[in-house]
Amino acid sequence: MGAAVTTTRTEAPGTNTAAAALTVTIDDLRRQLTEVYRAWGMGEAHIETTVEMMLYADIHGIDSHGVGMLPLYSQWRGEYQLNMRPEIATVREGPAIAVLDGDAGLGHAAAHAAMGLAMEKAKSIGLGAVAVRNSAHFGAAGAYAMLAAEAGLIGIATTSAHHEIIVPTFSAQAMFGTNPIAFAAPAGRNRPFSLDMATSTVAVGKIVIAQRHGRPIPEGWASDGGGRPTTDPDVALENYMLSPLGGTRELGSHKGYGLAAMVEILSTMLSGAIYTGTKAARRPDAVHPGVGHFMLAMDPGAFREFGDFEDDMDDMIDALRANRPVDPAQKVMVAGDPEYRAAEERRRSGVPLPAMLVGELRAIVAECGAPYVLEG
């Protein structure tokens, strides 16, 4: 992975911050993250898992969920008293299901353990589901669904979030996190089908980009403080109220709202995590966010003759890619294609880090006393 690439420095034009934008190798990024977590006191057993789950996002172009989260993790470490040496405990277990307690740590290691356990059950009896409570942000949901798909299983991963941002249809209050759903399924000659989607119309990042460019946002992305659709990115970012997928009632926002609630039920109610929408009233004392995850794995080999599922997946994927496109220049894609393309590019050329993030990483490293390895 990126063996021939070296970390390169790029001057960020038009910025006068101390740091410049960088493109770093995956290996360097892995080393830097490892050093920070070590300095933060994370147990060695969890460092590798946490770093690999974060790198999944950076490698696959999901810039909002990899190293870009480290400044927030740094802030939350104090604010939420994240436990850097959690003992992840199995609090309930049967042949098909289990519940894990994340012991107030970050979410990556707990979610990784949960999907691993669900996969064991699926390999044994065709199906397994594991819920996690007392956890926190786990990076990209797709990383966990893909653990299953890479092992020949169907994987589903969902998570709650500790900050409400999605606004129900007809409401003027945010009541859910971006509550993502990831679904991955193996194919034969094709890479796995890999869907990883927030149940909001867009991520906050897209509104930030519109703001930077001084462009209006489409109606259906976000609302103003009164719950009415806004096209002004400044208003959207002041209120932090995202529309559920569908955008407006007319275009089916009640479906996106329903999906966000479904994710909350699977992640929070099933595990016994804290529901952010009522936290202030019900759990005002809770310091740790108490996020919940849900992982399900299913073995196609238990349902079909060996190879038949994968053949049918290839058949569908090939047919979709061969679709007549609206614009000949933009071929029809299959879920996961943009991420696979990014991974190919970044394994070859490295991961670009914007100047602001480089500055934040340098500050984090300086603060915790870890070695800084990104600029040689």
Place this chain on the structure above:
Amino acid sequence: MGAAVTTTRTEAPGTNTAAAALTVTIDDLRRQLTEVYRAWGMGEAHIETTVEMMLYADIHGIDSHGVGMLPLYSQWRGEYQLNMRPEIATVREGPAIAVLDGDAGLGHAAAHAAMGLAMEKAKSIGLGAVAVRNSAHFGAAGAYAMLAAEAGLIGIATTSAHHEIIVPTFSAQAMFGTNPIAFAAPAGRNRPFSLDMATSTVAVGKIVIAQRHGRPIPEGWASDGGGRPTTDPDVALENYMLSPLGGTRELGSHKGYGLAAMVEILSTMLSGAIYTGTKAARRPDAVHPGVGHFMLAMDPGAFREFGDFEDDMDDMIDALRANRPVDPAQKVMVAGDPEYRAAEERRRSGVPLPAMLVGELRAIVAECGAPYVLEG
């Protein structure tokens, strides 16, 4: 249910069809459906299940999926050689999963059996999933998810369809049915959370209504023959190409497209059903549509202490209903609320049948020699 109601005849103003609109009691509708299926030669064991699953839709205001389907079933009975006396077979079974073969019948009885089996497994080991192949239209997906919720379980139901209508993002070809997802979860003092959504932005019925009123449709509902968004209901109904949830690329149609594909994978690839998107090339000989379903049931009592899940569900549902609304006249709803309201109304006042449907029902009854019971 509707004991005090009598079937009433209403003149449909402005129509000169032979039949007039009717409002019928649920009991009369049950009797009429039963008589038709008996005349069609359906086995008595399947008649009750099929009729109750259809009535779920009529009672809950889902007019597109109940008795309104009978004219199409009548047509498909010949066209697709629907087997009226199918022997639903369990072709694979383990402690957590099973695969059923619907024996080329209608889908209601097979899907009902599949959810029943998934529920048995969930009650035994917390989780069960059953896939069905060689089936056909099963009515409203929500009917099956609600079987689980009424028994205190979480239920998920999906189905493929035998006619492609959803167009992938960037594509000019329909590649999936309306591929619905239903998810239901029990609460305590509240009725179950009950989401039942097509993965298209809207149902065809909504475009038909716009056409009747001579109104344009919003961009994001459907596309023209070239795959470009159209606002003309005539163009939309000529091409029968619906947008996935999200509507346009800018508003996240790739997510709706991903969900439609996920439903296809669960319903078709996992069961070994026929994928409509490649049927012409791969299974040109198949007469029966070979639709697939997927049913999953999960027992919250296996994950949580008794009653805790239901308490947390009530907490969330109450908080959502208490949300500050954008418009004080339109309160925030929870998935299932519109259907519960319709059920209350229809149990009291009966089920309205438009004049055109009454005419079609009379023709079906006359053709098969069943007694006509709707107009006393």
